[in-house]
Amino acid sequence: MRLSRYFLPILKETPKEAEIVSHRLMLRAGMIRQESAGIYAWLPLGYRVLRKIEQIVREEQNRAGAVELLMPTIQSADLWRESGRYDAYGREMLRITDRHERDMLFGPTNEEMITEIFRAYVRSYKDLPLNLYHIQWKFRDEVRPRFGIMRGREFLMKDAYSFDVDKESARHAYNRMFVAYLRTFHRMGLKAIPMRAETGPIGGDMSHEFIILASTGESEVFCHKDILDLPIPGADTDFQADLSPIVSAWTAPYAATDEMHDKAAFDAIAEDRRVTARGIEVGHIFYFGTKYSEPMKANVTLSDGTETPVHMGSYGVGVSRLLGALIEAHHDDDGIIWPTSVAPFHVGLVNLKTGDAATDAACEDLYAQLENAGVEVLYDDEDTRAGAKFATMDLIGLPWQLVVGPRGLKDGIVELKNRSSGERVSLSPQEAVNRLVADIKG
């Protein structure tokens, strides 16, 4: 992408309304624009990252055997009356009346609707297990939206819903999502820790929040150091197999948010193995049994001919929230530092003298070579000061900067900077291409 044809509205000043670093950096880097309180437009740079995050979430859901569909945003109130939640749900639910005076709502979540879809088609235990997910824009009318897209009103979420014949099978479904989440966040360059969460009236041990560590995280978390070094399940994980050994390994060491913190248990850990850190919740997985299937009569027939309400779980990932969480976890004073897997572009190509024939030609050649190799390049071909170009590149945080100027070209060299380490090397244009292709596509 040529910057001259892109839309990247960088802000020079730090916006006053932004209380946290991810919000500030997203506004400054031209990634989002607030359109109403807690409602944002995703500008091109931000939207590219959002789509990459979404794609990683999708790939790992698919790998774990979940099947993608998409439910509508506008739901009928009748469905929520069936489950009993229409009156129970608070003012966060945006209620709507259509032109025929029917009560509708902008869905804050989809348990009712997916249960309705399930019961419409599935009759037999033979069709289970089933896990259906979607990645959907939702609305919750937060009384005081803040922290940018971290606590906005309109947000993108992945929610999966599992259907099983009994609690034991539901545990397998739960484990599959547990492992999928470990892989999902790891692929984004995040250190995510599953922490036991409140299960409500159902009780048991099948509710975990996934918390990523970030120095500027919203809440305090506590864990055993062992958990930080556990291996992440590989891409070759067999999701049909018993995954409980993996789940056991990840749930054995102490890990808790401040809400669930057990000081005595934590203090029993050797002092040099205790970790206190800041965290951000990015996922939540939850078994809720027959809470919706019973009132909504979502039953399946068993092999003996009897009927049983289906056992369900739900599995959320805050897709748009992850963008903020990623920045909280990966930034420095100069701006964002994107992990390669979610970076909006892989390389920023900086032309230090637009209009100089040799420099332009070298840049065009590098641009074409990299793009042909599948490396995503943002080519700064604009006629602006070098200092401003560098500041923008640091701010938007692409993993690599490739700097091309007339002086270096005379000696046959360009400069390659790694945004994360700050390391700079001078090398020939061809070496630079080889190195970038090896790093990005290798």
Added chain:
Amino acid sequence: MRLSRYFLPILKETPKEAEIVSHRLMLRAGMIRQESAGIYAWLPLGYRVLRKIEQIVREEQNRAGAVELLMPTIQSADLWRESGRYDAYGREMLRITDRHERDMLFGPTNEEMITEIFRAYVRSYKDLPLNLYHIQWKFRDEVRPRFGIMRGREFLMKDAYSFDVDKESARHAYNRMFVAYLRTFHRMGLKAIPMRAETGPIGGDMSHEFIILASTGESEVFCHKDILDLPIPGADTDFQADLSPIVSAWTAPYAATDEMHDKAAFDAIAEDRRVTARGIEVGHIFYFGTKYSEPMKANVTLSDGTETPVHMGSYGVGVSRLLGALIEAHHDDDGIIWPTSVAPFHVGLVNLKTGDAATDAACEDLYAQLENAGVEVLYDDEDTRAGAKFATMDLIGLPWQLVVGPRGLKDGIVELKNRSSGERVSLSPQEAVNRLVADIKG
């Protein structure tokens, strides 16, 4: 994808409520489910097609130089008061009041919001031309939604907005979208014809509807036969160049919907060159000048220091509607016939005797080989009657069916059926793989 782990709720009966063939087939093939009047859940098979259509639209927008972002669905009423449309827009606009009693709405379109984004950041003619687009779920509260997703209330649309310094530049922007649309619909296997449309008070010749031909189309259209044979601009089209020769070639022959039909002009065409057909509108491009930029004060500074309101156009594609239009254009009595580029899977692999070791092994091998080659396979590994399997495959309309049974395997052969031509050939499993890979990936 293994059918046993997929969610494909085929309906045996033809749903009574469906008036048109695409609606009937989408319901029967388990692609959509109605959740409220005109509001549909996209079941897995339908959603896969929707995403393929969306991706083709995206690629061609990008190729033409448009830049993707995403605006929110919920908009502030204030923005619409600025343009004067809040009161003017009818009851199709879903109006909402949030918990703080602010007037909001579920956006039926985005001219106001994109103008707001533009004016917030763009100051100079040097930043033009600019074309920003998004692919977004919209809501229009149709009084009588019908024809399934063809005229639903919640629907997915691509809308692009161009910004130019004057009308002459705006014409170039318009031409770029015109050409992008020719490519977009062609890639989906559709014959789309641009037809001059009403321009309203602005007048001129910069408004076209793109109508695809389908025997069961919603309206009657008239055109010169020449237009059906015009070449589609190639992938190597230079969108920076003057595209008016292409646009002229496509707008010279007579082409009109019944609304704009000029019987005298049509009758002047030699009789054997007159085409009367049924059509479905799938896109609309439109230059509207300063209609929004003037009231909303979206101005740019010219090189002489004076300010001028920016000239705008908008360019819509009915992304979800296209799915219905595709089926109207491509079906027979047995079901859908997907063009390869938008097919939910490329191949249906039919195991005629699940449980038979040799047949299972042969199917597993074919499945693995095809998937590894990047061919998308729906593998029917269920233990059901052959007749039902064939009927389902014909109904869901994958381009190829690969049929594997114990009898054929004894002679070392499998059967490959082309859904569109109906042609069947017997060949070795390896030949079948080679042929499919060549057809799909070649």
